[in-house]
Amino acid sequence: MKTGVRHCAGQPWLALAGLLPALAWSTPAVAADATPTLTGEVKPPVNRAGEQLVIELRAIIPAGYHLYSMTRIAGGPKPLEVRVDDGRLAPIGAWRGPAPAVVFDARFRKAVEQFEGEVVHRRVFSVAAGAPPGPQPVLLEVRGQICDARVCVGFRETVAAALTVEPGPARAEQLTTPAALMTTTGTAFPPDRPEPAPPAAAAGLAASAISAAGGAGVPGAEGLWSFLLVAFLAGLGALATPCVFPMIPITVSVFSKYARVSVKQSAAMAGLYAASIIFCFTIVGIAVSAVFGAVGMQALSASPAFNIFLFLLLAAFAFNLFGAFEITLPSGLIARTSEKERKLGADTSSLARQALGVVLMALTFTLVSFTCTVGFVGIVLAQAAKGHWFFPAIGMLAFSLSFSIPFFFLALFPSWANRLRGKSGDWMVAIKVVLGFLELAGSFKFLSNVDLLWHWGLITRPLVLTLWAASFLLATLYLLRLFTLPSSGGPDGAPRSVGPIRMMFALLMLALAIHAGGGIRGTRSLGGWFDGWLPPAVYPGDEQTAAGDDLPWMKDDLEAAYTEGRRQGRPVMIDFTGYTCTNCRYMEGSMFPRTEIRGELAKMIRVQAFTDCDAPVCDQQRAYQVKRFDTAALPFYAIINPHNDATLATFASSTNDAAEYARFLQDGLRAFEAAQTAQKAQTAQATPQPPAVVLDEGGPPVDFSFPLLAGGGGWKLSSLRGQWIVINFWASWCGPCVAELEHDFPPAMRKAPWVKLVTITFEEPETKAEALAFAKKQGLLKASVALFGGPTVKKAKLDAAFDSNNGLPASYLIAPDGHIAWKHHGSIDGPLLDQVLGRTAAPLPPAR
Numbered sequence: 001m002k003t004g005v006r007h008c009a010g011q012p013w014l015a016l017a018g019l020l021p022a023l024a025w026s027t028p029a030v031a032a033d034a035t036p037t038l039t040g041e042v043k044p045p046v047n048r049a050g051e052q053l054v055i056e057l058r059a060i061i062p063a064g065y066h067l068y069s070m071t072r073i074a075g076g077p078k079p080l081e082v083r084v085d086d087g088r089l090a091p092i093g094a095w096r097g098p099a100p101a102v103v104f105d106a107r108f109r110k111a112v113e114q115f116e117g118e119v120v121h122r123r124v125f126s127v128a129a130g131a132p133p134g135p136q137p138v139l140l141e142v143r144g145q146i147c148d149a150r151v152c153v154g155f156r157e158t159v160a161a162a163l164t165v166e167p168g169p170a171r172a173e174q175l176t177t178p179a180a181l182m183t184t185t186g187t188a189f190p191p192d193r194p195e196p197a198p199p200a201a202a203a204g205l206a207a208s209a210i211s212a213a214g215g216a217g218v219p220g221a222e223g224l225w226s227f228l229l230v231a232f233l234a235g236l237g238a239l240a241t242p243c244v245f246p247m248i249p250i251t252v253s254v255f256s257k258y259a260r261v262s263v264k265q266s267a268a269m270a271g272l273y274a275a276s277i278i279f280c281f282t283i284v285g286i287a288v289s290a291v292f293g294a295v296g297m298q299a300l301s302a303s304p305a306f307n308i309f310l311f312l313l314l315a316a317f318a319f320n321l322f323g324a325f326e327i328t329l330p331s332g333l334i335a336r337t338s339e340k341e342r343k344l345g346a347d348t349s350s351l352a353r354q355a356l357g358v359v360l361m362a363l364t365f366t367l368v369s370f371t372c373t374v375g376f377v378g379i380v381l382a383q384a385a386k387g388h389w390f391f392p393a394i395g396m397l398a399f400s401l402s403f404s405i406p407f408f409f410l411a412l413f414p415s416w417a418n419r420l421r422g423k424s425g426d427w428m429v430a431i432k433v434v435l436g437f438l439e440l441a442g443s444f445k446f447l448s449n450v451d452l453l454w455h456w457g458l459i460t461r462p463l464v465l466t467l468w469a470a471s472f473l474l475a476t477l478y479l480l481r482l483f484t485l486p487s488s489g490g491p492d493g494a495p496r497s498v499g500p501i502r503m504m505f506a507l508l509m510l511a512l513a514i515h516a517g518g519g520i521r522g523t524r525s526l527g528g529w530f531d532g533w534l535p536p537a538v539y540p541g542d543e544q545t546a547a548g549d550d551l552p553w554m555k556d557d558l559e560a561a562y563t564e565g566r567r568q569g570r571p572v573m574i575d576f577t578g579y580t581c582t583n584c585r586y587m588e589g590s591m592f593p594r595t596e597i598r599g600e601l602a603k604m605i606r607v608q609a610f611t612d613c614d615a616p617v618c619d620q621q622r623a624y625q626v627k628r629f630d631t632a633a634l635p636f637y638a639i640i641n642p643h644n645d646a647t648l649a650t651f652a653s654s655t656n657d658a659a660e661y662a663r664f665l666q667d668g669l670r671a672f673e674a675a676q677t678a679q680k681a682q683t684a685q686a687t688p689q690p691p692a693v694v695l696d697e698g699g700p701p702v703d704f705s706f707p708l709l710a711g712g713g714g715w716k717l718s719s720l721r722g723q724w725i726v727i728n729f730w731a732s733w734c735g736p737c738v739a740e741l742e743h744d745f746p747p748a749m750r751k752a753p754w755v756k757l758v759t760i761t762f763e764e765p766e767t768k769a770e771a772l773a774f775a776k777k778q779g780l781l782k783a784s785v786a787l788f789g790g791p792t793v794k795k796a797k798l799d800a801a802f803d804s805n806n807g808l809p810a811s812y813l814i815a816p817d818g819h820i821a822w823k824h825h826g827s828i829d830g831p832l833l834d835q836v837l838g839r840t841a842a843p844l845p846p847a848r
Helices: 012-026 177-182 224-238 247-260 263-292 296-301 304-321 348-385 390-424 427-454 461-479 500-518 528-532 558-568 582-591 595-601 616-629 658-686 735-751 765-778 830-838
Strands: 037-043 052-060 066-068 081-084 089-097 101-105 110-115 118-127 138-147 152-161 187-189 572-577 605-610 636-641 646-652 705-707 714-716 725-730 756-761 785-788 810-814 820-825
Touching (some): 037 138, 052 177, 081 118, 152 735, 427 500, 558 605, 725 735, 735 765, 756 765, 765 785
Antiparallel strands (some): 066 110, 081 138, 089 187, 725 810, 810 820
């Protein structure tokens, strides 16, 4: 008796009875040569030279199968292809047909287009001049594939359609009518038809693109007034973001120059300033988006050159506030300094230059604040880049209107403050100096951005905190009048006493200095506003913990995160972030380390996707974010089911509400658990439990010879005589094939190292490269024997025992003596494969 095989000695009928159910399980009902029924027809069937006609291809798809559309999807299934090589006919336009169903195929991790039941495609042709008269069929070369959940069958058929060319002049009604009708019906399938986007239903979108703002993913989806309200409130909310703060002292500093002018002139310039902010956000933002895409302005605000400019600008304004020198507006401020009563607007030329300077300052303000406001703006500009102009225009108008109102009053503030200065002492001077210290501290944020983008590793968190502590301490000493600056004294130059209000602010600056100094050693969060302006606690690239309190995060490798998520059975949390993103640092330093947030994040596979560097990976991740989520917002968070690439939840922008963010994480986890439960129930219901595997203990040996997939000559099956072999037939265009080789075969083969895996892929010339890439990725070229079987199983001329007509995938267990001990057509799951390989634990002796 041969070991490893169920054997019923002396009772062959029992052995046969035991074998039948196993064969019924291992060879599911797959019709031989399962292909769609194809027929062709020419309408009208009789034509003359110069006339137009329509060729119809009708496909009746077997029940339970689906036929893929004509759209070519890179790394996806075989598209339907129809070729008409007939010298009598010239094509007009593309093939057209009904709109295909768009579904997400988890095995390819792509959206695919498919048909079920019956589908008709049509294309217009014209009869060439000089076409020989008489009846002669038109031959349609048709190829593609049909699949069900477990099997894919490729087909290539020639379909004939009757056509008669008769002599005579072309008839007027047949010159343009077919083409005119065809261009208004059905869906066109040109060769360059873009790949479909994952449908919302298949992706399982559980949250809108603006969960924090409460808006809709597509502006205007819930009505004009609700959209305008969201835009207006978002503008007010953006005022609380850290990026806005640098413009407060800049505005006070610049418009203090107008203290020499009347309130009327100051109000006019303040109004121009607010209007320019609105103009920059509304017009410039949409224009740049249309030219450069949804991330054009964001890319500019994240560029190293622009951040160097901002660092120098803010540092210069800081020393201006210290009284070291005077800054003239970019337009030039021409006025007589000795005559305070004279209006600057008396000189028409000077007034124009002043106005230009205000406009340029508003543009600077727009660029400075863009990285923080992009949470709403990014979604609006994503719609603008797609050609939706109305809602982006009015949305940006409402947003910038509310955003600019406070700065209108800030622009008026210096003139009011100057009028009160004589009564209020030198408080305005003190405010300017303290703002100068804050401005100097804030300028290091932009220098840190450059450091992060260029990966210097010099402007680190401890260094910036040291500089901050020094700035706050100097502000404290200044407020206590322990040293003076050029503008420190009163009108007569005499120092003044330290009053209670000045003492209170001195204590506040001292507290900030102590707080900053306490964080120099360590990575703990210093609070949201501090963290938002600091470099990350752990420098990106130094460790895998760049996002908060020793919680490991992967970096810039979404595919690896998906793979790890599938391996561990966890959802994937994508943090779309940026090196220069202030709000991202706020979330990473202040939100992620919180106990309730950290606990939820620990249940996911976490990956950071940076979108603002010059490397290709940032460009790819930025384009992926815009294409999939219709937003360029930073930060942006998405929870993904790695098993089917469905979006479980999204969260746009930052928040200081831990409960709100925790609900987002919990919603994503609950959606993942529900999907897993539903999948398990569906699998249990659809997949019957297999009976005990029975191996066939005898039969003629089989052999074949194929070239290695990676080249290097041929290989014969008989070269492995004496050991167990698993042969798998597959193709890169076969979804069930790639799924089982990716998920089911690797763990099963690791449990049975004595069994050799041989894979044979069947590819057309244009798909062989994709098969080789997949084989390399899965390690099939090293851990197994990977062979190339040609374009189809039929043409491989294999032994009839391989049942080559039953489609792909197919698996065969070859005994050490060379006979087929077990076979299975269709996809195979891990438990069944484990059971089969378990039968080989005690190898059969080789044939004598």
